[in-house]
Amino acid sequence: MPLIIMVGVPCAGKTTRAKAIQSYLQEDCKLNVELINEETLGISKCEYYKDPQTEKILRASLKSNVEKLIDQNRVVILDSQNYIKGYRYELYCLARNAQTNVVTIFCDTESEIAQKVCSEGGYDNAFPPALFEDYFGRLERPDPTKRWDNPLISIRFDEVTPYEEIAQTVQSGKKPRDPVSTKAEITFDANFIYELDKSCQKIINFIMAKQQEVTQGDVIAGLPGCQKKYKVLRVLSPVELKKYKKDFLNLSKLHPPKSKDKFGDAFLEFLNASNAGAAAASE
Known part of the structure; x- marks a missing residue:
């Protein structure tokens, strides 16, 4: 069953709606639903x-707990800011690895309204004005043209939660398709992972040599075995690059x-996406 990803700024009403959606899916649709948020942990x-x-x-x-619970027989609701694309x-x-789909619910609450909720005691005063403004500025709004944000259901603060639409999307939504860069069309031999590891390591060595010569925002081309380019968002340490390679090999x-x-381009696509999230989190 799907993973429902709640998205929104602090005090946007995500938890209130997430709990109501959980109750509706359990009581009206008779589905097995797990809610994961800071409170449950x-x-x-x-x-x-x-x-x-x-x-x-x-x-x-939060991600680790989603990975433990997500499967084809359970709806998992991740109730957090999830502001990084x-x-x-x-x-x-x-979700794709679990052979199920995702539904993104964006609590599209205006800054003034959410900040007022925070000032009145939302989230146990965890978000004073300065911190709220910081997170509001970091929000990367969901984009329905991106496969990881689609299908997208946007709800403004004064709108009623569309329970029937959410339930229909959850129960009949299409599973995420494998992207071209990761869809298996051939059978690899026993040396597959060894060869993939070598391709990744060549790219890592190239990036480590080049990132000392460029500045943030520059694009590196000519990576070994790649047609795609690498965007330098920050200087990556050998430890970070090793971790990204390990995650990619497992995937x-x-x-x-x-x-x-396509080994090189697949790793580079994964590296660019993972690094973009890490760079946004460190700002």
């Missing part, structure tokens, strides 16, 4: 969202690149 928003490093830990914990892409990949075991000549 016993995590204090006040403590975790005030520091970029603890926020990163929080996102990893790269992070939503990672969640989309989890490729389930969804191999289309062919051997």
